[in-house]
Amino acid sequence: MGTATPLSPGETNPLHSLDEWEEDVLQRYPDPKSIAKEKDTEAYRNYEAPARDTVKEFYRLNHTYQTYAFVKEKQRNFLKFDKKEMPVWDAFDFLNQLVDDSDPDTDLDQFQHLLQTSEAIRRDGHPDWMVMVGLMHDMGKVLCLFDEPQWAVVGDTFPVGCAYSDKIVYPEFFEHNPDYSDERYNTQYGVYQPNCGLRNVDMSWGHDEYVYQMMKDSLPEEGLYMLRYHSFYSWHREGQYDYLMDDHDRDMLKWVKLFNPYDLYSKNPAPPNWTELKPYYQALVAKYLPPTLKF
Numbered sequence: 001m002g003t004a005t006p007l008s009p010g011e012t013n014p015l016h017s018l019d020e021w022e023e024d025v026l027q028r029y030p031d032p033k034s035i036a037k038e039k040d041t042e043a044y045r046n047y048e049a050p051a052r053d054t055v056k057e058f059y060r061l062n063h064t065y066q067t068y069a070f071v072k073e074k075q076r077n078f079l080k081f082d083k084k085e086m087p088v089w090d091a092f093d094f095l096n097q098l099v100d101d102s103d104p105d106t107d108l109d110q111f112q113h114l115l116q117t118s119e120a121i122r123r124d125g126h127p128d129w130m131v132m133v134g135l136m137h138d139m140g141k142v143l144c145l146f147d148e149p150q151w152a153v154v155g156d157t158f159p160v161g162c163a164y165s166d167k168i169v170y171p172e173f174f175e176h177n178p179d180y181s182d183e184r185y186n187t188q189y190g191v192y193q194p195n196c197g198l199r200n201v202d203m204s205w206g207h208d209e210y211v212y213q214m215m216k217d218s219l220p221e222e223g224l225y226m227l228r229y230h231s232f233y234s235w236h237r238e239g240q241y242d243y244l245m246d247d248h249d250r251d252m253l254k255w256v257k258l259f260n261p262y263d264l265y266s267k268n269p270a271p272p273n274w275t276e277l278k279p280y281y282q283a284l285v286a287k288y289l290p291p292t293l294k295f
């Protein structure tokens with residue numbers, strides 16, 4: 001395949017905002033409840049299909065550049081957590097610097113999405129650690145604020161170091177990835193052992209792995225799986241990669257599946273009433289997290 005050519009800044013980030021990726025995921029996995037009910041046009045307005053070519057270009061970059069070596073390098077760099085340290089509530093403001101300029105009328109900021117996710121979980125009576133998962137699950141998107149390209153922050157995640165599933169969106173773009181023709185990485189198991197367990201598998205680099213590593217001492221195992229694999233759609237939606245899983249992964253899969261609809265289908269144009277909710281969340285965050293977060 002040869003080496004991929006370096007990208008100019010204009011080519012690096014084809015999406016107008018990170019949300020375009022999630023809107024595209026929503027097109028692929030529409031809310032079964034809204035299909036049944038037939039959504040009114042007002043609700044639809046907020047889920048307009050993103051321009052297909054920007055999303056496609058985004059995946060071309062993601063699939064071309066997420067190599068095994070790239071992932072190892074990002075792990076070395078970011079999992080030292082030596083970039084920044086701040087109080088948890090400042091971290092939400094920090095995350096919100098990711099402004100979306102593509103559609104200011106309809107898009108809520110990152111914190112509103114986190115809060116809508118956590119509130120939907122809370123309304124359904126799930127344990128408070130799962131409410132925490134909802135609140136924190138996209139905190140890893142701060143990677144963008146460390147000048148990481150969009151394709152190394154969002155997008156469906158997948159194992160690197162072994163053959164790619166053809167159930168990953170736009171599988172044809174993997175042909176441009178140098179690992180695709182590298183015999184160390186292009187067999188079914190690649191660098192892994194059969195049923196070695198996902199904990200031994202390196203996933204494409206992005207906000208899932210980063211937030212998991214940030215939270216791994218603070219939440220129960222089920223919640224950590226939700227954080228770590230929430231964008232691994234070829235696993236939790238398409239049932240792929242069973243040959244890498246162990247029994248523990250199979251056991252945890254139901255939790256990842258339980259979380260996913262709250263992430264995808266809780267978006268609502270009306271922002272939650274933060275003043276009312278604030279005391280609950282302050283207590284919750286104080287219960288689970290240390291006073292400061294390291295990035």
Ligand SMILES: [Fe+2]
Pocket residue numbers: 137138207230231
């Ligand atoms: Fe996410």
Ligand SMILES: [Fe+2]
Pocket residue numbers: 113137138263
């Ligand atoms: Fe999300």
